[in-house]
Amino acid sequence: MEPGTIVSAVRSRRVLYGKKIIPAVIIIKEGKIQSILPDSGAIMHRDIEVLDVGDSLVMPGIVDCHVHVNEPGRTNWEGYWTATRAAAAGGVTTIVDMPLNSIPPTTTLGNFHEKLYSATGQCFVDTAFWGGVIPGNQLELKPMVQGGVAGFKCFLIHSGVDEFPHVSDADLHATMKQLQGTDSVLLFHAEREVQHLASEERDPCEYSTFLKSRPDIMEYEAILNVTKLCLQYQVRCHIVHLSSAQSLELIKAARQAGAPLTVETTHHYLNLSAENIPAGATHFKCCPPIRDAANQELLWSALKSGDIDMVVSDHSPCTPDLKCLDSGDFMEAWGGISSMQFGLSLFWTSASKKGFSLFDTVRLLCKEPAKLCRLDNQKGNLIPGHDADLVIWDPEKHFTVKEEHIHHKNKLTPYLGLTLLGEVKGTIVRGRVVYSQGCFSSHPLGKHLLIQHKTQASL
Numbered sequence: 001m002e003p004g005t006i007v008s009a010v011r012s013r014r015v016l017y018g019k020k021i022i023p024a025v026i027i028i029k030e031g032k033i034q035s036i037l038p039d040s041g042a043i044m045h046r047d048i049e050v051l052d053v054g055d056s057l058v059m060p061g062i063v064d065c066h067v068h069v070n071e072p073g074r075t076n077w078e079g080y081w082t083a084t085r086a087a088a089a090g091g092v093t094t095i096v097d098m099p100l101n102s103i104p105p106t107t108t109l110g111n112f113h114e115k116l117y118s119a120t121g122q123c124f125v126d127t128a129f130w131g132g133v134i135p136g137n138q139l140e141l142k143p144m145v146q147g148g149v150a151g152f153k154c155f156l157i158h159s160g161v162d163e164f165p166h167v168s169d170a171d172l173h174a175t176m177k178q179l180q181g182t183d184s185v186l187l188f189h190a191e192r193e194v195q196h197l198a199s200e201e202r203d204p205c206e207y208s209t210f211l212k213s214r215p216d217i218m219e220y221e222a223i224l225n226v227t228k229l230c231l232q233y234q235v236r237c238h239i240v241h242l243s244s245a246q247s248l249e250l251i252k253a254a255r256q257a258g259a260p261l262t263v264e265t266t267h268h269y270l271n272l273s274a275e276n277i278p279a280g281a282t283h284f285k286c287c288p289p290i291r292d293a294a295n296q297e298l299l300w301s302a303l304k305s306g307d308i309d310m311v312v313s314d315h316s317p318c319t320p321d322l323k324c325l326d327s328g329d330f331m332e333a334w335g336g337i338s339s340m341q342f343g344l345s346l347f348w349t350s351a352s353k354k355g356f357s358l359f360d361t362v363r364l365l366c367k368e369p370a371k372l373c374r375l376d377n378q379k380g381n382l383i384p385g386h387d388a389d390l391v392i393w394d395p396e397k398h399f400t401v402k403e404e405h406i407h408h409k410n411k412l413t414p415y416l417g418l419t420l421l422g423e424v425k426g427t428i429v430r431g432r433v434v435y436s437q438g439c440f441s442s443h444p445l446g447k448h449l450l451i452q453h454k455t456q457a458s459l
Helices: 041-045 080-089 109-119 138-147 169-179 207-213 216-233 245-256 267-271 293-305 340-354 358-372
Strands: 009-017 020-029 032-038 050-052 057-060 062-067 092-097 126-129 152-155 185-189 236-239 261-266 310-312 390-400 419-429 432-436
Touching (some): 009 358, 057 358, 062 080, 062 310, 062 340, 080 340, 080 419, 092 390, 109 126, 138 169, 152 169, 169 185, 169 216, 216 245, 216 261, 245 293, 261 267, 261 293, 261 358, 267 293, 340 358, 340 419
Parallel strands (some): 009 050, 062 092, 152 185, 261 310
Antiparallel strands (some): 057 390, 419 432
């Protein structure tokens, strides 16, 4: 697998096709899957060069629909070049970039065009973009829908950056009215400030201090509001990075009542627990916070039952100084975890022990994220007509996360030194090898994905 080469056919003794893992040859033409044939010698008679990957598992490339790239404006936190190389090294073939932490944020059509310009010529994997909802920008939403954003994200609490303020209830009603009649989706960072008893002064270097400052009730109250709006307006809504299992029954009831509501959780909530976070270890801080092991088991159960739809990275890097590593102060440190490169392996390490199958992995990491972004007509599945986006990996192989193997810009991650199951060997995007055995294509091969929405004529 020479990085940068065009692949006409991929053969493996293990191709995840539909509900089976079979020996097969994937025929690729003009970047699309043309056909998937049961493996036989017949293919050798054709004038096609076959990439034979032996026993390596071939499945759809991962679609990570929650990534903070931060360019332009905060490229020292993360940029498209480094973020998309990290994605490719982890078997991620499509990312969807969040609208905040870049300057300017993606909250107007003009700002979206700035974002596209910044990303041009820098993406090693295909990249789509979320727009943002902030107070007063409701009239920008339909132009951004027409411009190709995948949907919109808003905060119900301070976002962490002043240029992306959180919205009020009045803003949300105005937003819902703008999005009615489109097939766009509104994503919610679902935490709200609530009145709760002030606790005694605690040590800010203890993780429990931070955890108590963002209790489950903050998520519950926010999600209660989201479910009401979703039912009232019948606009697609999505809860990002669910951390608390307390809200699961609320979500389930809303769906049963007819709310077009989906929900994601992240690799850190499924793999890290509050009990194991040392004092001062601010690289574990994220918002909402990592909760206890009992809560984590309930999240896994909800994944198994289908009450949580997908798993994403919420890759949210920053520079080391913003993590307050010297002071170890959880209350002052930036909240965000970098994990996109290791998402597939993180998921499989835990999921394989809990009875999840490789088919579950495709559903949760590929198909459902693609569906959320209206990319399921081209991404997230190995079927003829779809983009030839493939991850080639070894689900049985262990590896250790080492700093020299990390490709995102700032190497700080709570997974450093961890041994994971499932090593990515190669990544193919639309029939081109972008990553193979630690090496990348000499130049970026990804493209921008502008979403074509179904809209009413009035739009």
